[in-house]
Amino acid sequence: MDDDDLPPLEDNLAPPHGYNDNEDSDEWDEMEVTGEQTTCLFCPLQFLTIAVALDHCRTEHNFDLLELKNKYNMDCYSYIKMINYIRMQKPDPKILTESSVALWDDDAYLKTGDMESWLMYDFDDLGSAPSTPHYAIDGKTPISNLNFSDLQRQIQELTLQLKHKESLLENAIKDIGKMKEVTRTIVEGGDAAIKNSLPSIVGHLPLGCDSDYFNSYSHFAIHHDMLNDTVRTESYRDAILKNEDLFKGKIILDVGCGTGILSMFSAKAGASKIYGIDQSEVVYKAMDITRENNYYETIHLIKGRIEDTNLPVEKVDIIVSEWMGYFLLFEGMLDSFVYARDHYLSPGGLILPNKCVLYLVGCADTERYNKLINFWDDVYGFSMKCMKREVLTEAFIETVPETSIITNPVVLSEVDLKTCTVTTCDFSSDFILKATKDGLLTAVVGYFDTFFDLPTSVQFSTGPQAPKTHWQQTVFYLREPIEMKTGEEIKGCLTCSRLRKNLRGLAVTVTIGYNKYYYTLD
Structure with missing residues (x-):
């Protein structure tokens, strides 16, 4: 968004009642500490400072503001929209933390309602000073924030992100090389060369080529037909539940998870964690379904294409997928399965079906x-x-x-x-x-x-x-x-x-x- 597109700050970030521009910064700091208490974003509890409220959100609601800031590369305007979205929509915190997109990314949420302390928080400084923890209880650093295992996890996640970006860059460079070869062949060989060159650029389906395909899976009817197909669904159920010893304590990847039925079968079989991924909008309903069946702690659902998404884990033990189309190969979802297998399946891991x-x-x-x-x-x-x-x-x-x-x-x-x-x-x-x-x-x-x-x-x-x-x-x-x-x-x-x-x-x-x-x- 350009600066010219942003609404004037005086319309959306009006100073709190009683503030005087002539007052010095010390009076402002005093008001911040002794002013109105801060109400939690997700429950009625109130706190004396934003810092304590943040720590409460993190420990009691698993809502880590710094993680969200890093995940979505949020700025102060995105933060304002998020606070207004939470106040207006009152979502479960898991919806915010598990979503792959910023649900509040709409300029309508820049229009504030009642002014409150959350909107006066200096969001830009959150986590910016390495020597300063991003949460504090009454000015003291929580020991949990200095936990060595947390630091290791963050380092591991950043390392995986870096590897993923390097892989995307490498693939992009290869694709550019292929396109140069195709262009040169077409220029030199004419129409006949076009026909002969096209198969060489067929690989994993490019992003954006298949929005209609994923949109078709956003409709209720197609999932009703698939779930109502007892041959299909019961075969997957039996393969998983009748071999539950293979699933107990394992990490599962469900490629093209749809409504999450295979993920829930895997959870029922005793899997420790299931990651389900789907690019269609139905994945948001799948999140509701998993919560409705009390699997929200075991099943982690992600909206996106497996080829363009960085999973939270480096490897999984089992991949389950119902990728088959008409004449087996129609729809091209086999490409996504192959990508998932090559990038995420542990050596000796299982594939269902095989x-x-x-x-x-x-x-x-x-x-x-x-x-x-x-x-x-x-x-x-x-x-x-x-x-x-x-x-x-x-x-x-x-x-x-x-x-x-x-x-x-x-x-x-x-x-x-x-x-x-x-x-x-x-x-x-x-x-x-x-x-x-x-x-x-x-x-x-x-x-x-x-x-x-x-x-x-x-x-x-x-x-x-x-x-x-x-x-x-x-x-x-x-x-x-x-x-x-x-x-x-x-x-x-x-x-x-x-x-x-x-x-x-x-x-x-x-x-x-x-x-x-x-x-x-x-």
């Missing part, structure tokens, strides 16, 4: 094909066949009847979560589909199975033969259906890659014989 397998199977459903594809041949007496080409490029998310499956399933890709990389989304797989009964092949269908290889193992499938999940199946309809007889085989190849325009989307090409079909999941 393996996923992507399958392809043949489908014969002429009734559905006619409704979706042949529908355009005659629409109220008019031909709209030109629409078919567009419809056939879409991958449909549907529940495929098990009775319509006419071939054996084949494996397209096995994803080992311990070793996979962000290039896992880009693969090509030859396949042979063998007919198990006669039928007209109208589509090929993708689905995946998920495995938790633990002492008490758990797995679930999203295939047509299994109970329905919110993932359903991914259906790729053929432009030219193929008549198949029992025992007959068709050979083909499926290629999957990221979309250029949306790195969370997928481009899928299916080749069968001389026919090549192009699809998108976007």
